[in-house]
Amino acid sequence: MQHGCPYGTHRVLEPKGVLPQPAWKIDNTMSLWDNEILIDVDALNIDAASFTQIKKASENDPARIEAAILDIVAQRGKHHNPVTGSGGMLIGRVAAIGAALQGKTDLQVGDKIATLVSLSLTPLKIERIKALHLAQDQVEIDGQAILFESGLYAKLPTDIPEKVALAILDVAGAPAQTARLVRPGDTVVVVGGGGKSGTLCVYEARKRAGPAGCVIGVSPFAKDCERMQELGWVDHALQVDATDAVAMMRAISDVTQGRLADVVINCVNIQHTELGSILATRQRGTVYFFSMATSFTAAALGAEGVGKDVDMIVGNGYAKDHAVYALELLRESPRLRTLFETLYV
């Protein structure tokens, strides 16, 4: 067995010297390098944007959809849609573990896993397509794939339905990062506290801040505020539009007697909420931006512009053991599990 790069650059065919994701073509030979994991694939969960494009280009003809999927993998060695640039993830079972990873991974041959890295960088070989589930963007296949040494995965639990597990794994970074940020007694604001990742942050913030802390959920929607109240993990559910920075500052100031928040966690996928988050934070407090709609310059210049000496953190979807952490939350809180089983599957 040869020793590979942890990031899989040893499988990049063209152009040379780049990482597997930006590469046009990667080597999908299923002979294992010593720091790779071989997976027998059950199903591909194709990225929604990618599958929509394939279905449209194939005029919803199953035979042509199958041909399009096989063609992408034949051309690129990975399911990396050249039109949308996106991939998806896969579910399968561990078939073999490279020698260099023996004793270094918690995986065992036979474990059922979901990959948490994109199909757009995952070496894949499809022997045959067994079933298309067009409404679910899912393709059942006979085939194999490679997980690089740096590749993220989650062992799928036996006590949680697969779809519920996948729904929480999608936002697993949020509660894990909240757990690191929030200390007992903290005042925590979760902007978008009624959404999927926001609810997890509120739940985790409540646990960490404890009885002496104060957790404030913010949403522009009455329905979200009602749900936050019902779930019972917030001290205040404030119906405020976070794009109105001055309104945000006043609302948070009102319920904290002017002290503002120690930690603000931003989970709303809308633009222009940077300043509202900054103004809700006390001097030397922390703003955690989970929203992909965050503008780097709006945050950096916004804080400087209002003279706020705050630490602003770029939300990292990965934190060590985040999948284990997220799945455990569903066992810990029946209320959270019911929410995910009814709302997010």
Added chain:
Amino acid sequence: MQHGCPYGTHRVLEPKGVLPQPAWKIDNTMSLWDNEILIDVDALNIDAASFTQIKKASENDPARIEAAILDIVAQRGKHHNPVTGSGGMLIGRVAAIGAALQGKTDLQVGDKIATLVSLSLTPLKIERIKALHLAQDQVEIDGQAILFESGLYAKLPTDIPEKVALAILDVAGAPAQTARLVRPGDTVVVVGGGGKSGTLCVYEARKRAGPAGCVIGVSPFAKDCERMQELGWVDHALQVDATDAVAMMRAISDVTQGRLADVVINCVNIQHTELGSILATRQRGTVYFFSMATSFTAAALGAEGVGKDVDMIVGNGYAKDHAVYALELLRESPRLRTLFETLYV
């Protein structure tokens, strides 16, 4: 005189209800509200990313550069580059102080000050451009500007030449934030360590990391690497293109025996250096993005894609007392002062 909002929302023209920085257009009428300060402007220090973009778009033609600067201010009421989203700072003399600020500010009419809030939120009127200093990103003008009640400023010292003070105040946040980040014994990479803010970060990192630490400067330019070597604050000056993520990782891995950096400070005003910075950082290390060319999504998705559990921080140009801190560096290090006197004025 009318009473204004401390953050200047009373001057926002469009869209209504936002703060001056995210606003597209603000009112640059030079009649004073009662909590504003009027400044007679001597010079603008344009943000490096912004000036680079303007120079490139104008093909380095001085007449076209002047027109571009005037056009931005005419359109927006502030020097807020619509492409880069960034601004800069200014130097001038206090011309008038609003009635509500009398006795509340230490400023007097005639004081020479530098504003420490971004030009991207500062009402500005340019009567004429007197001189362009392309290499210094400086523009001498006849004009006026407004400082809001919350606006930060520094009185210019008498023992440091004005242009030298201005040059260092423009990047005053960099050494102050570096001082907070770096601990004794740390391995620190400064991407763009040969530039203005980069040099300050290298200097400060050397002080904080101490003799047991390791400071690594990175630049794609041989000249920058030579300067870093001559200044003597780096252990290694590596000539590497940070947009080549794999090359960055290998270069930093080579000089750290595979341990990578505890702290990476990114000071280069070019795009696509996020992944290179992330790959140069050890697991649980910190990446500090000072570059205004940073893409939030490239950082967030990049770290997740390669499974790097790193803290990524949005560079905040303001840290409490950063101006006092930065100016003191010039008194502390004759070599640094000579560099600023020869290279950045």
